[in-house]
Amino acid sequence: MTIDPAAFETYRHSPNHKTTLWRLFSGTAIVVLFWAISTAIVLFGGTYAYFAWQASIGGTAPVGGMQGFLASPIGILSALGSFAGIWIGLWIAMRWVHGEPLSALLGASRRVSWPDFFKGLVAVLITSALSEILLYLLQPGIARGTISLSSWLLFAIPIVALTFLQTSSEEVLFRGYLLRGLANRFRSPLIWALLPGLLFTALHWSSASSAAINACVLVSIAAFALLLTLVVYATGNLGAALGAHLGNNLTGFLLISHQESYNSFALFTAKPLEGPDWTTADAIVIAVIGIVCSLLTIVLLLHSRSPLRVGAGLSGAMMAA
Numbered sequence: 001m002t003i004d005p006a007a008f009e010t011y012r013h014s015p016n017h018k019t020t021l022w023r024l025f026s027g028t029a030i031v032v033l034f035w036a037i038s039t040a041i042v043l044f045g046g047t048y049a050y051f052a053w054q055a056s057i058g059g060t061a062p063v064g065g066m067q068g069f070l071a072s073p074i075g076i077l078s079a080l081g082s083f084a085g086i087w088i089g090l091w092i093a094m095r096w097v098h099g100e101p102l103s104a105l106l107g108a109s110r111r112v113s114w115p116d117f118f119k120g121l122v123a124v125l126i127t128s129a130l131s132e133i134l135l136y137l138l139q140p141g142i143a144r145g146t147i148s149l150s151s152w153l154l155f156a157i158p159i160v161a162l163t164f165l166q167t168s169s170e171e172v173l174f175r176g177y178l179l180r181g182l183a184n185r186f187r188s189p190l191i192w193a194l195l196p197g198l199l200f201t202a203l204h205w206s207s208a209s210s211a212a213i214n215a216c217v218l219v220s221i222a223a224f225a226l227l228l229t230l231v232v233y234a235t236g237n238l239g240a241a242l243g244a245h246l247g248n249n250l251t252g253f254l255l256i257s258h259q260e261s262y263n264s265f266a267l268f269t270a271k272p273l274e275g276p277d278w279t280t281a282d283a284i285v286i287a288v289i290g291i292v293c294s295l296l297t298i299v300l301l302l303h304s305r306s307p308l309r310v311g312a313g314l315s316g317a318m319m320a321a
Contacts, residue, residue, distance in 0.1 A: 015100070021185060253266065
């Protein structure tokens, strides 16, 4: 399994002269600011509006205050919508700090490779199914979710759309803006690949989980971040990473949820990772499952004989140039 870096070399050299380190830092600060603003609007404005609406119709406010609101169906939808702040921040940073179009972050061709997007989506859905089978063998406690099938079908489209908003904003930030900008300034992947990957992984720490479960989740996320970075390196495009990330999150939101706070729309629920009954041995097995499934996804997307092999976007970049 070999990777031709030509498309990625075109992608990493595509930024203009304004992509300096201080501009990259300033742009990142802008993105974080707008992400924080949109999150605050959801946390405080959304909670207040939801409680006021419940009071006006004589309904019962969710137990747990803000946490109860975020765990409710409308709270989950609102939380996913808050990732629009990343897109707004990236547009401002690219337009006013770097003087480039936002589309420059999508790949060397300045557009998403949709064939690679669907290959990434299918590959992760396959390996997610394998992951769920292995997790079931570890902990065979799967129950039917609280949502009815009719409601699930009704909410499927908005959940897919908002999940794509969330996952695409993260990919364009971590595998696009940061990775591209750092790769333009540094040759070593220990900087342009490792730093965004570590930041992406660290953001998945959960205070509700034990140290052992947090460690296993972070290891699994790090392996997934490596997968996403590799497909960007192989293609010079965010298409496959966008599809893979979407497939991963949709599995948890719509099919089998392992988190109590995000299971309102899932058809099935498994033992929550926030639970206290997981042992250290369980955590190690969960981490191994995550690593194995990410490695299998890499094989599906990059092996020369795989029907899901993604292609380099260099030809598209040449035509765009």
